[in-house]
Amino acid sequence: xxxxxxxxxxxxxxxxxxxxxxxxxxxxxxxxxxxxxxxxxxxxxxxxxxxxxxxxxxxxxxxxxxxxxxxxxxxxxxxxxxxxxxxxxxxxxxxxxxxxxxxxxxxxxxxxxxxxxxxxxxxxxxxxxxxxxxxxxxxxxxxxxxxxxxxxxxxxxxxxxxxxxxxxxxxxxxxxxxxxxxxxxxxxxxxxxxxxxxxxxxxxxxxxxxxxxxxxxxxxxxxxxxxxxxxxxxxxxxxxxxxxxxxxxxxxxxxxxxxxxxxxxxxxxxxxxxxxxxxxxxxxxxxxxxxxxxxxxxxxxxxxxxxxxxxxxxxxxxxxxxxxxxxxxxxxxxxxxxxxxxxxxxxxxxxxxxxxxxxxxxxxxxxxxxxxxxxxxxxxxxxxxxxxxxxxxxxxxxxxxxxxxxxxxxxxxxxxxxxxxxxxxxxxxxxxxxxxxxxxxxxxxxxxxxxxxxxxxxxxxxxxxxxxxxxxxxxxxxxxxxxxxxxxxxxxxxxxxxxxxxxxxxxxxxxxxxxxxxxxxxxxxxxxxxxxxxxxxxxxxxxxxxxxxxxxxxxxxxxxxxxxxxxxxxxxxxxxxxxxxxxxxxxxxxxxxxxxxxxxxxxxxxxxxxxxxxxxxxxxxxxxxxxxxxxxxxxxxxxxxxxxxxxxxxxxxxxxxxxxxxxxxxxxxxxxxxxxxxxxxxxxxxxxxxxxxxxxxxxxxxxxxxxxxxxxxxxxxxxxxxxxxxxxxxxxxxxxxxxxxxxxxxxxxxxxxxxxxxxxxxxxxxxxxxxxxxxxxxxx
Amino acid sequence: xxxxxxxxxxxxxxxxxxxxxxxxxxxxxxxxxxxxxxxxxxxxxxxxxxxxxxxxxxxxxxxxxxxxxxxxxxxxxxxxxxxxxxxxxxxxxxxxxxxxxxxxxxxxxxxxxxx
Numbered sequence: 001x002x003x004x005x006x007x008x009x010x011x012x013x014x015x016x017x018x019x020x021x022x023x024x025x026x027x028x029x030x031x032x033x034x035x036x037x038x039x040x041x042x043x044x045x046x047x048x049x050x051x052x053x054x055x056x057x058x059x060x061x062x063x064x065x066x067x068x069x070x071x072x073x074x075x076x077x078x079x080x081x082x083x084x085x086x087x088x089x090x091x092x093x094x095x096x097x098x099x100x101x102x103x104x105x106x107x108x109x110x111x112x113x114x115x116x117x118x119x120x121x122x123x124x125x126x127x128x129x130x131x132x133x134x135x136x137x138x139x140x141x142x143x144x145x146x147x148x149x150x151x152x153x154x155x156x157x158x159x160x161x162x163x164x165x166x167x168x169x170x171x172x173x174x175x176x177x178x179x180x181x182x183x184x185x186x187x188x189x190x191x192x193x194x195x196x197x198x199x200x201x202x203x204x205x206x207x208x209x210x211x212x213x214x215x216x217x218x219x220x221x222x223x224x225x226x227x228x229x230x231x232x233x234x235x236x237x238x239x240x241x242x243x244x245x246x247x248x249x250x251x252x253x254x255x256x257x258x259x260x261x262x263x264x265x266x267x268x269x270x271x272x273x274x275x276x277x278x279x280x281x282x283x284x285x286x287x288x289x290x291x292x293x294x295x296x297x298x299x300x301x302x303x304x305x306x307x308x309x310x311x312x313x314x315x316x317x318x319x320x321x322x323x324x325x326x327x328x329x330x331x332x333x334x335x336x337x338x339x340x341x342x343x344x345x346x347x348x349x350x351x352x353x354x355x356x357x358x359x360x361x362x363x364x365x366x367x368x369x370x371x372x373x374x375x376x377x378x379x380x381x382x383x384x385x386x387x388x389x390x391x392x393x394x395x396x397x398x399x400x401x402x403x404x405x406x407x408x409x410x411x412x413x414x415x416x417x418x419x420x421x422x423x424x425x426x427x428x429x430x431x432x433x434x435x436x437x438x439x440x441x442x443x444x445x446x447x448x449x450x451x452x453x454x455x456x457x458x459x460x461x462x463x464x465x466x467x468x469x470x471x472x473x474x475x476x477x478x479x480x481x482x483x484x485x486x487x488x489x490x491x492x493x494x495x496x497x498x499x500x501x502x503x504x505x506x507x508x509x510x511x512x513x514x515x516x517x518x519x520x521x522x523x524x525x526x527x528x529x530x531x532x533x534x535x536x537x538x539x540x541x542x543x544x545x546x547x548x549x550x551x552x553x554x555x556x557x558x559x560x561x562x563x564x565x566x567x568x569x570x571x572x573x574x575x576x577x578x579x580x581x582x583x584x585x586x587x588x589x590x591x592x593x594x595x596x597x598x599x600x601x602x603x604x605x606x607x608x609x610x611x612x613x614x615x616x617x618x619x620x621x622x623x624x625x626x627x628x629x630x631x632x633x634x635x636x637x638x639x640x641x642x643x644x645x646x647x648x649x650x651x652x653x654x655x656x657x658x659x660x661x662x663x664x665x666x667x668x669x670x671x672x673x674x675x676x677x678x679x680x681x682x683x684x685x686x687x688x689x690x691x692x693x694x695x696x697x698x699x700x701x702x703x704x705x706x707x708x709x710x711x712x713x714x715x716x717x718x719x720x721x722x723x724x725x726x727x728x729x730x731x732x733x734x735x736x737x738x739x740x741x742x743x744x745x746x747x748x749x750x751x752x753x754x755x756x757x758x759x760x761x762x763x764x765x766x767x768x769x770x771x772x773x774x775x776x777x778x779x780x
Numbered sequence: 781x782x783x784x785x786x787x788x789x790x791x792x793x794x795x796x797x798x799x800x801x802x803x804x805x806x807x808x809x810x811x812x813x814x815x816x817x818x819x820x821x822x823x824x825x826x827x828x829x830x831x832x833x834x835x836x837x838x839x840x841x842x843x844x845x846x847x848x849x850x851x852x853x854x855x856x857x858x859x860x861x862x863x864x865x866x867x868x869x870x871x872x873x874x875x876x877x878x879x880x881x882x883x884x885x886x887x888x889x890x891x892x893x894x895x
């Protein structure tokens with residue numbers, strides 16, 4: 001089979017910086033902004049003598065992306081020189097919140113104001129009265145705890161999505177059950193020869209479970225690696241309530257009802273165990289609690305699961321047998337698992353599937369990082385001292401959540417914000433939570449921000465979130481304007497680290513690492529005074545002093561072959577004490593989790609219905625006849641980002657709701673017609689409802705609808721109360737607050753119920769308006 | 781020998797990098813494309829099978845990136861294709877590749893002969 005991969009070859013072997021046709025070309029890896037996960041795709045940045053960005057191309061030297069590049073990086077120039085981009089620090093008076101009364105200031109003045117407000121809060125109410133809220137993916141995302149603990153000196157950082165319904169429930173589950181962070185599918189990322197490396201094995205089967213890696217590149221996984229492997233012969237299985245394009249290339253597609261993954265997982269385990277298709281040797285030597293697991297999953301018959309999941313029982317059996325017998329097999333399990341109140345148990349099932357089939361830490365299976373290879377966890381935490389540490393919100397109520405990620409339980413944070421007089425200073429770093437992204441009930445968050453005395457925001461854009469509540473704006477630089485380091489899976493996976501190279505400057509933006517360093521030097525010298533400059537700090541924080549920045553800049557991409565190893569449970573590389581086994585209390589993969597038990601959770605997987613569902617709330621189904629799932633990834637947007645980039649907006653101008661043709665006919669909805677959507681918790685502007693544009697398609701089954709997330713309209717009035725029309729199509733206003741799992745994790749973002757009703761109004765985006773407003777770039 | 785674009789649409793994921801790379805290269809505004817991904821599906825063939833093909837299709841504006849070719853570079857759509865399903869070259873070479881597997885399409889863009 002011929003692979004048309006590594007298409008460009010013209011610039012193979014070029015150094016990190018070179019000249020071409022009078023332009024300077026700088027090779028580097030992209031992270032953010034624009035928002036993305038730390039995939040670190042290879043880019044070539046062409047700048048002219050005036051230091052202006054002329055164009056961006058994919059770098060064929062990159063061992064994983066080979067010159068390929070997605071639309072979000074292909075439009076970096078439009079992002080960098082966008083007329084709406086905020087290029088300088090700004091301030092405004094508190095009474096001017098929501099108004100365009102910003103005034104340009106210097107970085108020094110901005111920092112002085114922030115330092116004064118933080119010190120005042122510490123003195124009057126204690127450091128825990130400072131709250132840092134952050135978003136996902138962008139470089140600032142994983143820096144959230146460090147911003148709070150190390151730089152501002154507060155224990156209270158918060159990812160605002162009810163139940164921390166993004167990645168961390170997965171990581172918590174794997175930490176407790178497996179003793180390691182999320183085990184990524186192995187796509188030979190650390191090998192120079194990649195798929196041709198002889199010690200690596202092509203997976204016989206790839207499973208996407210609640211994930212579209214090709215569009216999401218979740219957590220730094222280059223999703224199209226799966227296509228590379230399929231073209232070499234890997235089979236695909238998709239477990240997804242929607243028919244994604246990938247599902248049509250899969251041999252098995254289990255189109256389950258949203259939110260029923262744990263039932264399916266238990267039934268698959270049941271089949272594999274009862275038919276003795278599991279890896280007996282691995283189970284005997286390296287797992288704990290197999291008998292109890294077998295007994296528990298025995299309570300979930302295939303027929304019962306089929307009923308719950310709305311699947312054919314034979315399809316479940318066939319999928320379970322295929323997964324157990326095709327070796328190696330790898331599962332990419334996604335956000336959908338996090339977005340349910342018992343997602344932890346679904347995750348537990350998936351881990352158990354991986355473990356009992358012997359797919360953990362083997363070539364072509366699931367990768368685990370070397371225990372000595374983690375980075376930056378807990379930076380600044382110890383120096384807070386026990387008194388402040390005890391004031392992180394939720395430490396007593398939800399220790400399995402708060403103590404693990406060192407972040408305040410977010411649902412409790414909203415309650416405290418609403419009560420008022422608790423948080424007095426707030427930092428909004430890299431999050432646009434009001435725009436239907438990482439918060440349930442964003443209206444409530446919006447209103448609660450009024451109770452905070454002083455807020456400051458860090459972003460590239462004047463987002464509706466920052467516009468609504470901040471007094472100071474700190475401008476971020478983009479991925480081509482600062483020096484930093486990107487690493488796949490936030491450093492936890494033995495794949496690669498890459499240099500994010502500064503190529504130009506626009507205005508006075510700074511990167512997240514530099515802003516955190518600046519704030520830390522001013523507010524928490526106990527953590528920052530030891531660094532001689534920003535680069536010294538960067539080498540500590542991002543590279544663990546394993547390399548200098550100059551070294552990785554020369555290399556551009558550092559494949560982490562030195563930390564790659566398989567079956568590390570035999571070699572002692574999974575435990576700090578160097579003993580063989582897994583980093584769990586029993587030293588084994590805990591199919592029966594002693595940690596869950598310790599936290600008061602059931603030690604074995606179980607299934608519960610979504611809070612609202614045809615089975616759990618049948619009395620509501622007449623009024624809300626649809627199962628609502630939300631937030632599937634698109635190529636053009638990273639959550640709320642990209643709406644103001646004309647080429648990206650053109651790909652998906654309006655927020656869509658997918659509805660099956662049978663349902664559309666029944667409810668009188670035409671393809672392209674706008675509809676009102678509501679739920680039992682609707683707090684949108686149309687009597688609780690919001691409006692979306694119908695896409696009539698067999699992508700979803702009858703009875704299920706899927707709504708897009710993350711919409712705001714940068715072409716609209718930015719001032720309150722319009723606020724870029726952020727409420728018009730805000731799907732998260734339909735999602736309930738604080739209906740989470742027992743350990744504080746997981747909320748039903750992807751398994752609600754809703755009504756859908758056609759309307760006569762038309763809210764179609766005028767692309768000419770977008771082009772006129774945003775197509776003319778501002779190049780100084 | 782004419783040059784063409786050979787596209788393996790069995791594995792085109794529909795990422796639209798070809799569209800945007802082309803717009804950037806040629807400075808096309810919104811509403812103009814040099815290549816477009818035709819979205820043929822999904823529709824049900826039978827209860828277990830869906831038809832869905834994404835097929836990058838050059839438009840009348842496609843010049844196969846003549847400027848880039850002059851510098852020894854590939855057309856930008858081919859270079860950036862995330863799934864790596866596009867190949868550029870003389871059609872006699874592409875036809876050999878085309879014979880190796882089904883679900884491929886060969887485009888030979890150029891000025892219309894009727895005008």
